[in-house]
Amino acid sequence: MRRHLVASIVMLVGLTVLLGFGYPLLVTGLSYLFFRHQAEGSLIYRHGKLVGSQLLGQTFSNSKGDPLPQYFQPRPSAAGYDGASSGASNLGPSNPLLVGFVAGVNTVGLHGAPSPRNPFATKADPACVPVTVRGTPVTSPVPGQRYARQPDGAYVCDPDTIPERAIAYRQFNDLPGSVRVPVDAVTASGSGLDPDISVANAVDQAPRVARARHLPLAHVMALVHRYTQGREWGFLGEPTVNVLQLNLALDELR
Amino acid sequence: MTASGWEQLLSVLAVAAVSAPLLGRYLAAVFGGGKAPGDRVFRPAERLTYRALGIDPDSSWTWRAYALAVLAFGLVSTLLLYLILRLQGHLPLNPTGAPDMPPLLSFNTAVSFITGTNWQAYEGETAASYLAQMAGLVVAQFTAAAVGLSVALALVRGISGSRRTVGNFWTDLTRSLVRVFVPLSVVGALVMVGQGAVQTFRGFDTAATLAGGSQTIPGGPVASMEAIKLLGTNGGSFYGAGGAHPFENPTGFTNMFDLLLVIVLPFAIVFMFGRLIGHRRQALAIVAVMAAIFIGHTVVSMQAEVHGNPRLPASVSQAVTSTSPGGNMEGKETRFGPEGSALMTVGTMGTTAGATDSALDSYTPVGGAGAFVAILLGEISPGGDGGGLYAILVLALLAVFVAGLMVGRTPEFLGKKIRAPQMKLVLAYVLTIPVVVLVLGSTSLVLRSGTSAILNPGFHGLSEVTYAYASAANNNGSAFAGLAADTTWYNTTLGLAMLAGRFVPIILALAIAGSLGGARVHARTRATLDTSGPTFAAFLFGVIVIVGGLIYFPMLILGPIGERFAG
Numbered sequence: 001m002r003r004h005l006v007a008s009i010v011m012l013v014g015l016t017v018l019l020g021f022g023y024p025l026l027v028t029g030l031s032y033l034f035f036r037h038q039a040e041g042s043l044i045y046r047h048g049k050l051v052g053s054q055l056l057g058q059t060f061s062n063s064k065g066d067p068l069p070q071y072f073q074p075r076p077s078a079a080g081y082d083g084a085s086s087g088a089s090n091l092g093p094s095n096p097l098l099v100g101f102v103a104g105v106n107t108v109g110l111h112g113a114p115s116p117r118n119p120f121a122t123k124a125d126p127a128c129v130p131v132t133v134r135g136t137p138v139t140s141p142v143p144g145q146r147y148a149r150q151p152d153g154a155y156v157c158d159p160d161t162i163p164e165r166a167i168a169y170r171q172f173n174d175l176p177g178s179v180r181v182p183v184d185a186v187t188a189s190g191s192g193l194d195p196d197i198s199v200a201n202a203v204d205q206a207p208r209v210a211r212a213r214h215l216p217l218a219h220v221m222a223l224v225h226r227y228t229q230g231r232e233w234g235f236l237g238e239p240t241v242n243v244l245q246l247n248l249a250l251d252e253l254r
Numbered sequence: 255m256t257a258s259g260w261e262q263l264l265s266v267l268a269v270a271a272v273s274a275p276l277l278g279r280y281l282a283a284v285f286g287g288g289k290a291p292g293d294r295v296f297r298p299a300e301r302l303t304y305r306a307l308g309i310d311p312d313s314s315w316t317w318r319a320y321a322l323a324v325l326a327f328g329l330v331s332t333l334l335l336y337l338i339l340r341l342q343g344h345l346p347l348n349p350t351g352a353p354d355m356p357p358l359l360s361f362n363t364a365v366s367f368i369t370g371t372n373w374q375a376y377e378g379e380t381a382a383s384y385l386a387q388m389a390g391l392v393v394a395q396f397t398a399a400a401v402g403l404s405v406a407l408a409l410v411r412g413i414s415g416s417r418r419t420v421g422n423f424w425t426d427l428t429r430s431l432v433r434v435f436v437p438l439s440v441v442g443a444l445v446m447v448g449q450g451a452v453q454t455f456r457g458f459d460t461a462a463t464l465a466g467g468s469q470t471i472p473g474g475p476v477a478s479m480e481a482i483k484l485l486g487t488n489g490g491s492f493y494g495a496g497g498a499h500p501f502e503n504p505t506g507f508t509n510m511f512d513l514l515l516v517i518v519l520p521f522a523i524v525f526m527f528g529r530l531i532g533h534r535r536q537a538l539a540i541v542a543v544m545a546a547i548f549i550g551h552t553v554v555s556m557q558a559e560v561h562g563n564p565r566l567p568a569s570v571s572q573a574v575t576s577t578s579p580g581g582n583m584e585g586k587e588t589r590f591g592p593e594g595s596a597l598m599t600v601g602t603m604g605t606t607a608g609a610t611d612s613a614l615d616s617y618t619p620v621g622g623a624g625a626f627v628a629i630l631l632g633e634i635s636p637g638g639d640g641g642g643l644y645a646i647l648v649l650a651l652l653a654v655f656v657a658g659l660m661v662g663r664t665p666e667f668l669g670k671k672i673r674a675p676q677m678k679l680v681l682a683y684v685l686t687i688p689v690v691v692l693v694l695g696s697t698s699l700v701l702r703s704g705t706s707a708i709l710n711p712g713f714h715g716l717s718e719v720t721y722a723y724a725s726a727a728n729n730n731g732s733a734f735a736g737l738a739a740d741t742t743w744y745n746t747t748l749g750l751a752m753l754a755g756r757f758v759p760i761i762l763a764l765a766i767a768g769s770l771g772g773a774r775v776h777a778r779t780r781a782t783l784d785t786s787g788p789t790f791a792a793f794l795f796g797v798i799v800i801v802g803g804l805i806y807f808p809m810l811i812l813g814p815i816g817e818r819f820a821g
Contacts, residue, residue: 004326007307007424011327012334012393014306015431019396020389023436024453027443027478031453034444039453041471041501043461050461053471055450055500060465068465075588079495083470084350084379084458086495088585088613090736092710094817098584098616099565105820106712127567139711162584163567170569180571183562187584190498190595190612196588199577235261237506238579238591247464 044244052244057081057195060247067172069212071250072197072205074243075184076165079192089188096139100127100161112141120147120155124167128157162186173208196240199228213250223249255557256574259593263552266510266517266597267545274518278525278537284433285407285426286530296432303428311428314419317768320408321761323423324401328368328757331397335364338390339382348383349457350472355381362745367391369756370398370606370638372483372490372731373722373748375740379472379493384455387492392479396439399486400430402606402640405760406523409644412767414531414668416775420767434519435485442481442515449511450504451477476502484515487638489607489731497598497611498587509590509611513598516607517548520636523643531668535786540646542791547628547635547798548604555600555617555624558582559592563618582621585613596621599732603628604635605642608725608732615710615718615734619818622717625732626814629724631802632687638729644763646794648683650785651676651766653797657783657790667785669775676769683762687727688805690751695723695809703743709736713817720809722748727755 031039042054052058059081060071067073074081078089091098094106101107101118103126109115120130129137130147137158138145148156157164165186170179182200202224210220227246230239283290304311315323338345339360343353355363359376366373372395376382382391404426411420447453456473463469476492480502483490493499503509521541528537560581562572574580581592590598595612602609603625614625628635634646651665655672658665665672698704698719708715718734725732726748733739739748776782784790 001322001326004323005330007309007323008327008330010307011303011424011427012330012397014303015397016334016389016393019431019436020393023439024388024392024475024478027440027447027481028453028455028475030440030444031447031477035447038450039447039477040456041452041454041459041473042450042504043459043471050459050471052461052463052469053501055504056469056471058461058463058465058469059467060463061467062465063467071465081469083472085377086379086493086499087377088495088498088616088735090613090615090709090734091584092615092714092736092817093563093582093584093618094565094712094714094820095710099563100567102565105565162570166567166569181569182578183566183570183572183580183583184578184588186570187586189583189587190585190610191493191495191500191587193495193500194587194589195500198579198588200571200575201578203577231258232505232507235258235265236510237589237594238258239577240589244464251464 044248046248054242054245055195056083056193057243069172069208071247072202072209072243075194075197076186076188077192078188081193083193086191086193088190088192096129097137097158097160098162100125100129100163102127108141110141111143122154122157125157125163127161127163128155129161130155131158173204175204179204195242195244197243199239199241202241202246209250215253219253220250255553255560255593259556259560259597262510262594263556263597266513269514270518270521274521275525277518277522279529281434281522281526282529284429285526292433299432300428304424307424309424311422311425314417314421315423316418317408317412317420317764317771320420320423321764324405324760325757327401331394332364332368335367335390335394336360338386339363342383342386345383345385347385347388349455350380350383352381352383352386358742358745359740362749365749365752366731367394367490368398369729369752370402370486370488371726371729371752372488372608373726373733373752374490374731375745377494378491384474387479388475391490392482395479395482395486395488395490396431396435398488399435399482399639400427402638403430403434403523404640405763406640406643409647409763409767410527410530412771413647413670415771418772420764420771435482438485439478439481442485443477445511446477446480446508449508451480451508452501453477472501481515484512484607484609485519487516487520487605487607489602489609497609498613503611506589506594509594509598512609513601516602516605516609517636519639520605520642523640524636527643533668533786536668539786539791540650543795543798544634544636544642544646546795547631548601551604551624551628551635552597552601555596555621556593558618558620558624559596582618585616587611600624600628603730603732604633604637606633606638606729608730610732613735614732615736619814622734623810623814626717626721626724626810629728629730630806631798633728633730634798641729645759648680648763648766649798650794651680652684652801653790653794654783654785655680656797657793661783663781663783666776666782669778670770670773671776676766679762679766679769683759684801686758686762687755690727690754691720691723692809694747694751695720698743698747701743703741707738707741707744709738713813713820717813717817720813723751726751729756
């Protein structure tokens with residue numbers, strides 16, 4: 001055993017030097033030689049200032065967190081588009097925090113026991129998940145719990161469920177009730193840094209952006225098409241629209 | 255499934271079908287003992303290693319000596335990695351200011367990477383320094399893969415050889431690294447950087463965003479880790495989001511390239527086995543079983559994910575159109591879509607990589623069950639580097655034994671009789687992981703320290719816990735990541751599950767190699783059960799499914815199956 005231990009130590013010291021330092025340094029050197037732009041993170045500069053990375057999504061909201069209508073909006077993010085803490089929501093497919101209280105699936109009564117219907121339903125959102133006066137969503141109600149209410153007495157709903165996001169998306173983009181919201185617009189990505197939206201999502205947002213910028217819709221749509229990236233090699237992955245590049249191009253129009 | 259889903263699946267399989275046999279031929283040359291391509295380049299490096307270690311590369315050991323060397327190497331590696339993680343805050347190359355990792359989390363992480371599990375209870379961006387990732391975790395990813403391949407080589411020698419010895423661990427380890435893992439990783443990493451993966455020593459940059467805010471932009475030697483993470487069937491990522499992170503997996507192309515890197519070596523190792531035993535049809539039969547299981551679990555998951563989540567309101571469109579990926583997009587990236595995500599994530603579940611590009615916790619019950627089943631069948635579709643081969647060879651011995659009983663003949667595999675001593679080892683092997691998973695999983699469900707870490711309520715929460723142990727014990731490392739696993743209970747028990755799930759099967763596989771090594775090889779007669787034809791392949795498939803099903807069915811009923819039918 002001692003013989004093996006000594007050999008193990010010698011081997012590991014050697015491997016740590018060669019694989020732990022030599023290998024990443026070799027790869028970094030070759031990467032900088034051939035693909036410097038990519039190796040550094042596909043960074044985008046405007047007027048000499050770093051504005052982001054082509055590969056990372058960012059928020060287009062004001063300091064209060066409200067989305068800016070003159071910019072295309074990215075997907076919801078569980079990481080708040082913070083590059084130092086990537087990640088997903090990890091909410092299960094029937095978690096009320098994700099899908100709301102769906103009648104017959106996960107609805108509970110005012111006392112927290114399973115119930116066939118959602119007692120917190122509002123006119124706009126039958127799947128409403130109520131929040132406390134502090135804004136915390138309540139998924140396990142108990143008697144005596146105090147809930148936030150709207151002026152007309154209806155419950156205030158957790159804005160991060162998919163039904164509420166769909167309502168907000170329609171309002172923000174002034175879409176008629178017959179238009180269904182593209183699924184990527186109301187779901188959070190795996191990384192929390194998704195740089196892309198679907199083409200359908202961009203098309204639905206284009207009229208709002210055009211109005212906010214006093215531009216003809218055709219101009220905005222032309223940009224959407226220019227920044228639409230098809231499937232690689234025609235079949236790998238999905239078609240996407242890069243939000244940061246599109247918004248940068250819009251700013252250039254001014 | 256859509257046309258583009260099928261195209262992605264079939265193109266990956268087609269490229270693997272061409273490259274794995276070629277790579278297998280190369281591996282057979284490297285490990286067959288004769289001349290091999292690249293001798294002139296690699297020989298000097300190997301000789302230097304042997305001299306430094308003070309060993310005779312041509313000596314061949316008993317299985318006990320081989321197992322002791324594997325254990326000694328594992329012990330020393332774990333200690334060194336533990337020290338690096340504990341002291342990372344005081345060591346250089348730490349531009350993001352990661353603090354020392356706490357003791358239990360260091361234990362869990364060290365064990366996790368040494369065993370090739372790559373379960374990550376820490377956040378890569380902020381909790382691990384560049385030095386710890388490069389010189390600690392990446393080195394462990396290389397060695398874990400090389401150890402797996404070495405053990406497989408020992409078992410192949412035992413099963414097929416006429417000698418009582420099973421080879422030399424240091425020679426196997428050195429050759430695996432020098433001739434297989436390092437060169438392939440350099441090439442793989444460069445392809446990824448070309449596509450946009452990051453490879454830099456810059457720390458966090460701060461960008462001034464268009465909307466007037468600021469954004470942190472991470473850096474790091476990412477691609478070099480990504481390559482061996484995949485080729486070594488490890489699965490541990492530089493960043494918390496893993497393969498979903500655009501800096502690790504930037505395009506639809508890299509998504510499929512990543513999957514290919516994961517599955518090509520395990521398949522190639524089976525082709526190598528066929529050549530080493532001089533019986534290539536035997537390898538084909540095994541590859542067919544592996545591929546059938548692989549296609550099974552990926553297709554089921556892809557179909558479930560593109561079908562979408564029935565609990566979403568009617569106001570949301572999950573339909574696949576030319577302008578929308580549709581499907582269950584929670585936890586998935588737009589550039590991969592539901593099918594590309596399920597193909598990559600669930601595809602790698604049949605190996606010990608468990609490299610996800612999407613959030614498994616948010617998969618539909620059936621989509622998540624695809625991943626669950628791939629792991630619970632023991633990771634043989636196509637399994638880890640080396641691990642896949644030794645796992646399926648053990649199952650093949652079991653299948654031969656069952657078949658022998660059914661027709662009333664002494665079971666034989668590759669001309670060697672399988673008797674009681676071998677069957678005891680095979681059964682111990684088959685039972686090790688289920689015992690670990692079911693005992694620790696059910697204990698967690700009755701302890702407050704187990705249940706308080708669950709994020710999602712109901713059936714799904716049970717899946718989070720049992721999946722964690724299945725993943726750890728099978729050295730997969732993927733997670734239903736809602737589980738807050740950085741606790742005393744989970745760090746300790748998952749660490750133990752990983753250790754048991756790695757080293758007990760290795761010792762048993764080597765013991766089987768030892769007990770078959772030197773056994774007399776009987777000539778084939780008309781009465782010999784053919785183990786290389788389609789009949790045996792189908793029979794092996796059945797044994798795998800029935801054994802896995804019998805052991806885990808109750809757990810699956812309480813988890814994903816219950817969730818699917820509830821409400």
